[in-house]
Amino acid sequence: MKANNSIVETGLAGNNGKTKKTINVKKSLAKFAVYFFLILVAFTCLLPFYSMMVTSSHANSDIARKLLLVPGREFVENYKRLIDTVPIWRGFANTIFITVSSTVLSLYFSALAGYGFSKYNYKGKNILFMAVLGTMMIPGQLGIIGFFKLMDTFNMLNTYWPIILPSISNAFGIFFMKQMCDSSIPTEILESGRIDGCGELKIFHRLVLPLLMPSLATLGIFSFIGKWNDFLTPMIILFDNELQPLPVMIAMVKSQFSTDFGAMYVGIVISVIPILIFFSIVSKKIISGVTAGALKG
Incomplete structure (x- = not known):
């Protein structure tokens, strides 16, 4: 056994x-x-x-005829033709100014409006919010003629105001921040701030905005990239070539008889690098916010 x-x-x-x-x-x-x-x-x-x-490192003839897999030796020559054709670094500075200003305005007012829709009760709130969502269904290109005439009436053509100011009313940003306020801003925190004697704006700046930082970082990526790559509005509103941002200047790159693809690709490389840098910086805020929330939970 x-x-x-x-x-x-x-x-x-x-x-x-x-x-x-x-x-x-x-x-x-x-x-x-x-x-x-x-x-x-x-x-x-x-x-x-x-x-x-x-x-970007090959000549135009190679770009047109070959499948390019290995870097070439024409990057410097392409860059020289680029700066001889358009003031690319002036366009770079213009784009940074437009994008940073628009992104800051979009984030602040989207957070403010989303917080208002989320935490305050008033007559007609749902109707107003549905109207905001309804604007997301209308393509922006449909209103470009009316927008041009309106800016002409306000004498704002050939300035940056028509490009920057519309960022205040970002329908997607308002919707996104309202959802974030609903899920991540406890009403008890707001009540404690009111008990301590804080005004409504102080509560928003001191209590709400710090809690929304990961969400603002996420929205900031979309706003930054969208405004950085904006082509249609500057092309229609701005007449002076010195005021144009990078996307329009890159489209203006041409040789004597045809488009200079080598110089154009160098301009694209210059325009993409800041987006990658911004994404790498802001993505850390998103990760740190998610990690902090996981530890608190």
Whole structure:
């Protein structure tokens, strides 16, 4: 009997060992599949940037005829033609001024309006909020003629005001910040601020805005990229080439008879770098906010 029991136990131990090995193999295969998929996605995302960098270092003839996979030696020449054709660094400064101003205004007033829709009760609130959401369904291009005439009436053509001021009324930003205020701003915090004698604006600035920082960082990425790449509005509103932002200046890059693709790709490289820097800085705020919320929970 003892011998039989030992044989059974040995068999069970062997089966358990095989089962554990099978489970470990399955886990390893699943982990390999996940990492392979992530590497494939990362490669797909980075491929356009690599292609852009490689193309900017080749001559126009090579860009038109070949599939370019290796960097060339024409980057400096393309850059010289670029700065000879358009004042690219003036356009860079113009774009930074427009984008930073518009993003700051959009974030502040979107947070303020979203907070108002979320935490205050007043007559017609739901109707007003539905009207804000309704504007998201109308393409901005449909109102460009009326917008141009309105700016002409206000004598704002060929200035930055028509490009910056509309950022105050960002329908998506208001909707996004309202949802964030609903989920991440407890009413008890607001009541405690009122008990301590804080005014409504002080409560918003001292209590609400710090709690909304991860959400503001997320919205800031969308606002920054959207305004940085804005092409249609500056092209219609601005007449002076010295006032144009980067996207319009890059479109103006031409050689004697045709588009200078080499110089144009150099301009695109210059325009993409600030977006990558801004995203890398702001994404840390998003991650830190999420981590802090997880630790508090």
